[in-house]
Amino acid sequence: MIQFLQKLGAKTLNRVAAVGRAGQLLSQSLIAKPAPMMMLPLLIRQLYFIGVLSLVIIIVSGLFIGMVLGLQGYTILVDYGSEQAVGQMVALSLVRELAPVVTALLFAGRAGSAVTAEIGLMKATEQLACYEMIGVDPMRRIIAPRLWAGFISMPLLSMIFAIVGIWGGSLVAVDWLGIFSGSFWANMQASVSFSEDVLNGVIKSLVFGFVVIWIAVFQGNDCVPTSEGISQATTRTVVYSSLAILGLDFLLTAMMFGDF
Amino acid sequence: MAQLNDTHIEVSNLSFWRGERKIFDDLSLTIPRGKITAIMGPSGTGKTTLLKLIGGQLTPDQGSIRVDGDNVHALSRRRLFELRAKMGMLFQSGALFTDMTVAENVAFPLRVHTDLPESVVRDLVLMKLNAVGLRGASELKPAELSGGMARRAALARAIALDPDFLMYDEPFAGQDPIAMGVLINLISRLNRALGHTSVIVSHDIQETLSIADYVYLISDGKVLAQGAPDQLNGSEDPRVEQFMKGRPDGPVPFHFPAPSFKDQLFGDSQ
Numbered sequence: 001m002i003q004f005l006q007k008l009g010a011k012t013l014n015r016v017a018a019v020g021r022a023g024q025l026l027s028q029s030l031i032a033k034p035a036p037m038m039m040l041p042l043l044i045r046q047l048y049f050i051g052v053l054s055l056v057i058i059i060v061s062g063l064f065i066g067m068v069l070g071l072q073g074y075t076i077l078v079d080y081g082s083e084q085a086v087g088q089m090v091a092l093s094l095v096r097e098l099a100p101v102v103t104a105l106l107f108a109g110r111a112g113s114a115v116t117a118e119i120g121l122m123k124a125t126e127q128l129a130c131y132e133m134i135g136v137d138p139m140r141r142i143i144a145p146r147l148w149a150g151f152i153s154m155p156l157l158s159m160i161f162a163i164v165g166i167w168g169g170s171l172v173a174v175d176w177l178g179i180f181s182g183s184f185w186a187n188m189q190a191s192v193s194f195s196e197d198v199l200n201g202v203i204k205s206l207v208f209g210f211v212v213i214w215i216a217v218f219q220g221n222d223c224v225p226t227s228e229g230i231s232q233a234t235t236r237t238v239v240y241s242s243l244a245i246l247g248l249d250f251l252l253t254a255m256m257f258g259d260f
Numbered sequence: 261m262a263q264l265n266d267t268h269i270e271v272s273n274l275s276f277w278r279g280e281r282k283i284f285d286d287l288s289l290t291i292p293r294g295k296i297t298a299i300m301g302p303s304g305t306g307k308t309t310l311l312k313l314i315g316g317q318l319t320p321d322q323g324s325i326r327v328d329g330d331n332v333h334a335l336s337r338r339r340l341f342e343l344r345a346k347m348g349m350l351f352q353s354g355a356l357f358t359d360m361t362v363a364e365n366v367a368f369p370l371r372v373h374t375d376l377p378e379s380v381v382r383d384l385v386l387m388k389l390n391a392v393g394l395r396g397a398s399e400l401k402p403a404e405l406s407g408g409m410a411r412r413a414a415l416a417r418a419i420a421l422d423p424d425f426l427m428y429d430e431p432f433a434g435q436d437p438i439a440m441g442v443l444i445n446l447i448s449r450l451n452r453a454l455g456h457t458s459v460i461v462s463h464d465i466q467e468t469l470s471i472a473d474y475v476y477l478i479s480d481g482k483v484l485a486q487g488a489p490d491q492l493n494g495s496e497d498p499r500v501e502q503f504m505k506g507r508p509d510g511p512v513p514f515h516f517p518a519p520s521f522k523d524q525l526f527g528d529s530q
C-alpha cells in the first residue's frame with residue numbers, strides 16, 4: 001500500500017514537473033525576442049512540412065466524411081420528409097464539430113508525430129546540443145518555427161476540411177440522391193451563422209492546433225535520446241494529443257453552445 | 261598574477277553525478293591560454309562530460325568552471341549563448357545538421373554570427389573545407405559522408421568562426437594515416453598561428469602528445485597525472501605508464517566500473 005502511494009506520488013510529481021518543463025519550453029521559444037529575418041524562411045519551410053504536406057490526408061478525409069454525412073443525413077431525414085435539410089445538417093456538423101476535431105486528430109497523427117520524431121532524432125544525434133554550442137538557441141531556431149507553423153496551419157486545414165466536406169455532402173445529396181440543389185444550399189445558408197458556427201469552429205481549431213503542436217514539440221524535446229525513447233515520445237504525442245482534443249472539444253462545446 | 265592571466269579556463273573542485281554514479285570527484289584543473297591541452301583517460305571516465313560541462317550544457321553538482329573569469333553556470337541564458345559563440349566544439353558524434361549540405365553546415369556559424377556578404381562566406385567555407393580535404397564534398401548531405409569524412413566536416417564547422425577556444429572531442433578517430441597527419445598539422449597550425457586555446461580529447465596518444473603543450477590524465481573522476489608530454493612519457497607511475505604504453509594488464513582497469521573498482525585501482529599502488 002505504502003509502495004503504491006509512493007509510486008503514485010512519484011508519478012504525479014513527474015507529471016507536474018513535465019508540465020512545468022512544457023511551460024518553460026513555451027516561454028523560452030515564444031517570449032524570446034523575435035528575429036523576423038531569421039524566422040521567416042524557417043517558418044515558411046515548416047509551414048510546408050507541417051501544413052502543405054498534411055493537405056492530401058485532410059482533403060481525402062474531408063471528402064469521404066462529407067459524403068458519409070450526406071448519405072446518413074439523407075436516410076434519416078427522408079423518413080420525416082425533410083431531406084431538404086440535409087445541407088444544413090452536413091454543414092453544421094462539419095463546421096461546428098467534425099472539421100476541427102477530425103482535422104486535429106489527423107493533424108496529430110500526420111504532423112505532430114513527425115515533428116516529435118524529427119526533434120527527438122535531432123536530440124539523439126546531438127544536433128540540438130550543437131546548435132547550443134554554436135550559440136544559437138534551439139528553442140528559437142527549431143522549436144519556435146514549428147510551434148508557429150502548427151498554430152497557423154491548423155485553422156486553415158480545418159477550413160479546407162469543412163469546405164471539401166460540404167462539397168462531398170452535396171455530391172452525394174444533390175448529384176447522386178437528387179435533392180434539389182437550390183434548397184440544399186439555401187437551407188445551409190439560412191442556418192449556418194458566421195458569428196456562432198464558423199467563428200466557434202475556428203476558435204476550436206486554433207485551440208486544438210496550439211495544443212497538438214505544443215505537445216509534439218515538447219515530447220520531441222523532452223524525449224530520452226534513444227531510438228526507443230523517440231518511438232515512445234511519438235506514441236505519447238499521438239495519444240496525449242487525441243485525448244486533449246476530445247476533452248477540450250467537450251469543454252469548448254459546453255462553453256460555446258451550452259447556454260440553455 | 262601573471263600565471264592567473266594566462267589561465268583561460270579554470271575548473272575548480274568540480275563534482276558531477278550521473279544518477280548514482282559519481283563521474284567527477286573534486287576535480288580541479290586549469291587550461292592555459294593559447295596552448296594545446298590534451299585530456300586523456302580511459303573510455304568512460306567523463307572526458308566528453310567535462311567538455312559539456314565547460315560548454316555549459318551540463319551543470320556541475322559542486323564546484324565551478326570559469327571561462328575568462330566568468331562562472332559559466334552563473335551566466336544568464338543570453339550571456340551564455342554569447343560566450344558559446346566564442347567557443348568551437350567538435351562533437352564526438354560529429355553532430356552535423358542533417359537537413360543541410362556540408363557547405364551549409366560550415367557556413368552556418370558564419371551566417372548567424374557575422375554579417376559577411378555571401379561571396380565572402382562562400383570563400384571562407386571553401387577554405388575551411390579545403391583545409392580538411394573536403395572541398396569536393398561541399399554539396400553532399402551528411403548522410404552521404406563516411407564516418408571519417410563527417411568528422412572532418414564537423415571539424416571544419418567548428419573552426420569556421422576562428423573561435424578563441426576550441427574543444428576537439430576525438431578529432432582523429434576513424435581517420436586514415438594521411439588524414440590524421442593533415443588534421444594534426446591543422447590543429448597545431450591553428451594554435452600556433454592564431455593563438456587559439458585548444459583542448460584535445462583523444463585516445464591517439466603519440467599523435468596527441470606530439471602537438472600538446474600540457475597533458476591531463478583523468479581517471480576515476482580525478483586528475484591522475486599532469487604535465488608536459490615528456491614528463492608523462494617518462495613517468496614512473498605504473499598507472500600512467502600502463503595508459504601511455506597501452507598495456508591491457510595493470511592498475512588501470514579496462515572494464516566498466518564493477519563493485520570492486522576502487523580496490524582494484526588503488527589497492528596495489530598506494
Ligand SMILES: Nc1ncnc2c1ncn2[C@@H]1O[C@H](COP(=O)(O)OP(=O)(O)OP(=O)(O)O)[C@@H](O)[C@H]1O
Nearest residue numbers: 278279283301302303304305306307308309310352
Ligand atoms: N546521458 C547519460 N546518462 C547517464 N550516464 C551517462 C550519460 N552520458 C554519459 N554517461 C556516463 O558518464 C560516463 C562518462 O561518459 P563520457 O561520455 O564523458 O566518457 P568519455 O570519457 O568521453 O569516454 P569515451 O572516451 O569513450 O568517449 C560514462 O561512464 C557513461 O556511462
Ligand SMILES: [Mg+2]
Nearest residue numbers: 307308309352
Ligand atoms: Mg567521449
